[in-house]
Amino acid sequence: MRLLIEVEKLRATLKEVFGYDQFRGNQEAIIKNVLAGKNTFVIMPTGAGKSLCYQLPAVIMEGTAVVISPLIALMKNQIDQLNALNVRAEFLNSTLSKKDINRIKKEVLNDELKLLYIAPESLTKLDNISFLKKANVSFAAIDEAHCISEWGHDFRPEYRRIKLILAEIRDDIPVIALTATATPKVQLDIKKNLKIEDSVIFKSSFNRPNLYYEIRPKDNVKKQLIKFIKENKGKSGIVYCLSRKKVEEVAQLLNVNDIKAAPYHAGLDSAVRDKNQDDFLNEEIEVIVATIAFGMGIDKPDVRFVIHYDAPKSLEGYYQETGRAGRDGLEGNCIMYYSYNDLLKIEKFNKDKSVTERENARVHIDEMAAYAESSECRRRQLLHYFGEEFDTHECGVTMWCDSCRYPAEKFEGMDFAVLGIKAALQTGERFGMGHLSHVLRGIHDQYVKSYKHDQLDVFGQGDDHDDDFWKNVLRSITIQGLLEKDINNIGVLKVSPKGKRFLEKPFSILISKKHDFETGESEDEADKDNISTAPYDEELYHILKAIRKKVAKDKGLPPYVVFQDPSLDEMATTYPTTRDDLARVNGVGRGKVEKFGQPFIEAIKKYIEDNEITPASEVVVKTTGDKSKQKIFIIQQIDRKIDLEEIAESRSISFNDLLGELEMICFSGTKLNIDYYIDRYFDEQKRENIHNYFMNAESDSIEVAMDVLSDHGYEEEDLRLMRIKFLSEFGN
Ligand code: ADP
Ligand code: ZN
Secondary structure, X not given: OHHHHHHHHHHHHHHHHHXXXXXXXXXXXXXXXXXXXXXXXXXXOOOOOOHHHHHHHHHHOOOEEEEEOOOHHHHHHHHHHHHHOOOXXXXXXXXXXXXXXXXXXXXXXXXXXXXXXXXXXXXXXXXXXXXXXXXXXXXXXXXXXXXXXXXXXXOOHHHHHHHHHHHHXXXXXXXXXXXXXXXXXXXXXXXXXXXXXXOEEEEOOOOOOOEEEEEEEOOOHHHHHHHHHHHOOOOEEEEEOOOHHHXXXXXXXXXHOOOOEEEEOOOOOHHHHHHHHHHHHOOOXXXXXXXXXXXXXXXXXXEEEEEEOOOOOOHHHHHHHHOOOOOOOOOEEEEEEEOHHHHHHHHHHXXXXXXXXXXXXXXXXXXXXXXXXOOOOHHHHHHHHOOOOOOHHHHHHHOOEHHHHOOOOEEEOHHHHHHHHHHHHXXXXXXOHHXXXXXXXXXXXXXXXXXXXHXXXXXXXXXXXXXXXXXXXXXXXXXXXXXXXXXXXXXXXXXXXXXXXXXXOOOOOEEEOOOOOOOOOOHHHHHHHHHHOOOOOHHHHHHHHHHHHHHHHHHOOOHHHHOOHHHHHHHHHHOOOOHHHHHOOOXXXXXXXXXXXXXXXXXXXXXXXXXOOOOOOOOOOXXXXXXXXXXXXXXXXXXXXXXXXXXXHHOOOOHHHHHHHHHHHHHXXXXXXXXXXXXXXXXXXXXXXXXXXXXXXXXXXHHHHHHHHHHHOOOHHXXXXXXXXXXHHHOO
C-alpha cells in the first residue's frame, strides 16, 4: 500500500512539477533508490535525463539537496530552469555578493530551498562547511562525477576532496554520483573515492542508435565543411574546434559563405556568449562554432550534426560532444575531420605539463588516433571503450557508421612490421616516421647521409612502397603497440617491449588499408591550393570578358569596376549559374551581383548547355583573409565615420597600410563609404578631376594614374582614396 502511494506521488510530482507524463529509462528506479536514502551511481549518456534523478527526489524530500557541479554556467542554467518550474533553488559560488550569500544561507537554514548548487571549490571553504553542518542536507548529488578520476578526461583535483568534506558535514549523507562518461577504470575510481562501493549502479546503454559516425581525412577541410553545411541547410549543427582562434576563424569563414553561424568560447564576453547561445537555441543562427565550453548543460533536442573540425583530445570528449546530436532520437550526423598532425599539436601543447598529466593526455590521444584510424565499426569501438559489448552486426544492418558502410580492406602486415621495427632499432630509436620511411625506402637525403643511415641493413629494403604506405604501416604498428612514441621527444618512435618480443617471434598482424589520413601539409597550405589554382575555362573566360566590356560600356564605367580579372577567372572555373553562386565568387559582393550579375549568369548557363558541361558541385570557399578581424574592425570604424588617421593609429598601422587594407576590402566586393573623409579633405575640383580620370581610364592602375596626374599636384594617397570611393560607388 505504502509503495503504491509512493509510486503515485512520484508520478504526480513528475507531472505537476516537471510536466512529464512518464519516467525515462532508469529514472524511476534511480529516484526510488535515492528516496530510500541509499547511495546511487548513475551512468547515463548525455541527454538521457540525469538531472531529474536528483531534482525530483530533492523536491519530495525534506531539507535541501546539495548539488556539486563543476561549471558555473551549467548551475545557472539549471537554476533558471528550476525556478521557472517554481522549485526553489540557488547556487553558491565565487560570483555572488556577500549579501546574496547571506540571504541564500538563511533560506537554506529556514528550509526554504530544495536544491543548493555549489562548486567544489566553494564547498571546501571553511565557512561553507560550518554553515552546511547546521543545515538539513537531504542528500548530495555529484554531477560530472568522472572529474574525480585522474583517468577521466576532465580531472579536477577539488573533486577528490568532496567525500572528505561531506563526511565532515555529516557522516551519513547519502550520495548520488552521476556521469555521462566513465570507462571501467574511471567507474572504479569514482566508487572508491566517494566510498560508495555499496551503491546500486544504474548504467544505461551508451549506444545511440540514431547517431551516424564518420571520420574524414582533413583535406580541404574548409571546403568540405561548407559543402556539408550547405547540403544540410536549415538544420542546426555544432562545429567543435580546439582553439578559440580557430573558433573565431571558422565562424567567420561560415559567415562570409552565407551560413548563419556564431562563435562560442570562454574568451568571449559573457553577454556575447549568452546571446550567441540564445540565437542558436532560437534558431536565429544555424551553426554554432565552439570550443568544448559549449554544450554542457544546453539542451537543444534537434541538433542534426556535430562536426569536429579538429580531432578532440579524448574519446570521452568526442563521445560527449557527438552525444549532443539527435537528442530527440532523430537524425544525428557526427563527422570528424581527422589529421594525425592535429594530435601531435595537442601533444606539443602538453609539453609543459607534469609527467603524469602528459602521460595521461598521451594515452587519450593514442586512443583517439587508434579510433580514427581503425577500420573497425565505430560504434563497437566506442562502446567497448566504455566497457560495453556490442554486436557489430546491428550497426552493419542499419549502416550507421562509416566503417560498416564502407568496409576497409586489410592486408597481412607481419613482414612490414618487422622492417619498421628494425628501422627504428637500427637508427637508435631517435627518429620519427618521416625519417624511418626514408631509410626504409632508400632515400639519400641529407639526414640519411649525415647519420650514415645508408649503411644500415634495413636501408632501402622497403623501396617497392611509397612514403604514404610506410607511414601508414608505422602508424598502424604504433597504434597496435609495437612501437611507442617517446614522450620527451615529440615525434620520435621507440620500440616497445611488445615490439621487441614481436621481433623475436613475429606473428600475423593486420594493417588496414583504407584510412589514409596523412595529408602531410598543413591546413593552410592545403587551403591555398584549392582556392585559386584551379585552371579556368579559357573560352568562357573570353566570353565573360566580352560581356564585361559591353556591360561597362552600357553603364558608362570602366570594365575593371564591373568585375576584376581574378573574379572572371573564378567564374570560368566554377560556372556559377545562380545569384547565390555568383555572390560566392571572390571579389563579388551582393551589390555587384545585383548591379551587373544577370548577363554573366545567363552567359554561363548558355555556355554550360552548349558545351554539355556538368559543373562539379564544387564549393568555392570565400576567404576572410588572414586579418579578418582587422578588416571587420576597419569596416565598423568607417561605418562610424572615424577619421582614417585615427583608425590607423588605433590599429598601430601606417596610413599607407590602412589604405592597403581598404583596397583589399573594396576589391573583394565590400562597399566602403569614405565620403565623410574625402569631403572633409578634398575640394570639389580635386574630387571631380580624379573622378573623371578613373571614369575614362583603361585600368585602375595607380602608377598609370600618377603618370597622368602627378604633374597636376596630386599625391598617390589622394588617388588611392578616390579609387576606393570610385570602386565602392560604382562597382560594389
Ligand atoms: P543529461 O543531464 O543526462 O544530459 P538532462 O537532465 O539535461 O540530461 O535531460 C535531457 C532532456 O530530457 C531535458 O530536456 C529534460 O527536460 C528531458 N527529460 C528528462 N527526463 C524526462 C522525462 N521523464 N520525460 C521527458 N523529458 C525528460
Ligand atoms: Zn558500425
